[in-house]
Amino acid sequence: MKLIIAVVQAHDAERCSDALANAGFVSTRFTTSGGFLQKGNATLVTGVDDARVDEVLELLRSNARERHDYIAPAMPPVAEPAELFNPFPVEVQVGGATVFVLDVSRFEQL
Ligand code: 2BA
Secondary structure: OEEEEEEEEHHHHHHHHHHHHHOOOOEEEEEEEOOOOOOEEEEEEEEEOHHHHHHHHHHHHHHOOOEEEEEOOOOOOOOOOHHHOOOOOEEEEEOOEEEEEEEOOOOOOO
8 A cells, every 4th residue: 555645736735635525535635835935835635555556646637737936035145246136936836745655554434
């Protein structure tokens, strides 16, 4: 058995959970936020048989969209020369899904 942990963008979370549920996967959704952009995202956790891992990855691939986001410029330290400060937002590409696949040594429902 594997535990699949997938970080997806908040906009895609419902579509991803629905797709997993419709295909018969049980998943748990956490409301999370990314450490870099400090924006809300979602983390889906799914325990699956080894043979079905690729099916889950394919569902995530087709339901989590890649997007561009922007980081607001930070205020420069007072001591920093003004010409080194970039006043424009910086564009970053945010992935469809960031996925970790872990081995599960034991699974119990008590
Ligand atoms: P965030 O940490 O908010 O990162 C959002 C996007 O910002 C990243 O997209 C990446 O394009 C960019 N980024 C992140 N850290 C950066 C840095 N130090 N320098 C420059 N650009 C940076 P993704 O890579 O698609 O990641 C989307 C979200 O997935 C992340 O949100 C984070 O919540 C999660 N994530 C990504 N890699 C992870 C990892 N190795 N471990 C845990 N969570 C991860």
